[in-house]
Amino acid sequence: MNTITVLVTGSNGLLGQKLTEKILEEGRVKLIATSKGKNRYPTQNGYLYAEMDILNPEQVKQVIDKYKPDSIIHTAAITNVDTAEADKALCHRLNVDAVQTLISLCEEKNIQLVHLSTDFVFDGANGPYKEDDAVNPLSYYGESKVMAEELLKNSKANWAILRTILVYGITNDMSRSNIVLWAKGALEKGLPINVVNDQWRMPTLAEDLAEACILAVEKNARGIYNVSGKDYMSIADLVRKVADYWALNQSIISEISSESLNQTAKRPIRTGFVLDKTIKDLGYNPHSFEEGLKIVDEQMKKNY
Template sequence: MKTILTTGSNGLLGQKLTEKVLAEGRVKLVATSKGLNRYPVKEGYEYAEMDILDPEQVKYVIEKYEPNAVIHTAAMTNVDTCEANKALCHQLNVDAVQTLISICEEKNIQLIHLSTDFVFDGADGPYQENDPVNPVSYYGESKVLAEELIKDSKANWAVLRTILVYGITSDMSRSNIVLWAKGALEKASPINVVNDQWRMPTLAEDLAEACILAVEKNVNGIYHISGKDYMSIADLVRKVADYWGLDKSCLNEISSASLNQTAKRPVKTGFVLDKAIKDLGYNPHSFEEGLKILDQQMKG
């Protein structure tokens, strides 16, 4: 049985990976994150504190546990914060990746790296894996730089690009689009929603499954991993309202330009999923099914 080591295990995807491993037992797990373990169950896997900005600590932890694969979920993902603090974004999203590449090359460890639809400019989505990248934000740029480092390496690697991940865990450091929409609609106060950006939202469980499949099948290359439904952000929020029977009259559709955000966003992303379906056996839930899963988890 393979051993995987995850970075960023306190994040949404990190916790879903822990959950999946404990439920299914297909791989052994070493979960790592900065600070204490926030996952409620502490048995059935190893946990190690690891700051990805500390190369010595990263090397020590990986050498200690000797994983077959590293699933690198840790990153700086707030697009506006990345734009405002490019130096820190570069450290977290590029330098930390170089550290992992060096160790994985030396130890012959498979590296599964999480990337984003924001590597594209959004002029021509949905995208295939080999479409040219052209980021419109520094966040997107940092992820392209990391992808280039990985592609140029001698490591055994797979890059999984994803879109707008949503889900719920017991101890969340930040929200996501579905939880934000549900919470805002429940308050019934007016909310502004952009109607000129299109995405394919991804259930965190589906992304976790794709990560484990990539290890099990030992794939190499870039893979597009998202949900199967293509929609505008305004449509997404309306679907959330419909699912939970919430009032849509408080929705105020606006253009992206009127938000005056620090960083630009791509207009239309979305992915062609054929390669992941063929090579990985990837089979994502519909958005409706994803909301149902979320609802069941909220009810405990």
């Protein structure tokens, strides 16, 4: 069997770097990594890197024409919910228009498109959610992701949508922060932190999400799949588990309500996913949150 060639967008991001790492370690697919600007991944061997600005349709076409991938894993997006709310035009260009560019090319060249989406497509009134539950986003970020999903559903492309929740992990250059690293860093410095106790999530280890992306390619998955960790917890519980794992002072953690934060964008209260379909169809097997923290800890010790 010929090795599948996979082009990854946003390869400098957390998920993008984990995909590079996993593909280099396991060699299950051939990688074309693409991102805006220079390659941030420390190893340059064993794969190809191309600079590609997802907002430049002509450049996207040139890169895809040159490398002729069998599949594209599209990780590039605005994921900061408040930034998306504050700059809706940029959010639309990155999270919707760029997806349309990829869809058109994938339709034309018969390329599979694996697209990353989010639990924020839901309003959080009655999570955990199944793949076919009705969407109702509360923020423009969530709305932009729903629009992208609709473009895919209405296209002739061979598409799979992987929805995920609160991705955490570590990159070699520590350039990508997330809730686990933020909480650990603040508590180690002895900085008092406020954490919401009325939002529930299923945090996702970046390695697990990368594995799900590769499984979706290998199995030529079609449709929507939920991809998250298996443990359901409040944000406050999550931060306390981080404190527990690294034996940090919990007395400086203050639990607050979402209302008191005055964030630009509204967040759903209870998301979380039912993972049965992804486990059954893709063979997805996520780590527990505790196991995920252990993996992050081991990587930190190795790298620093």
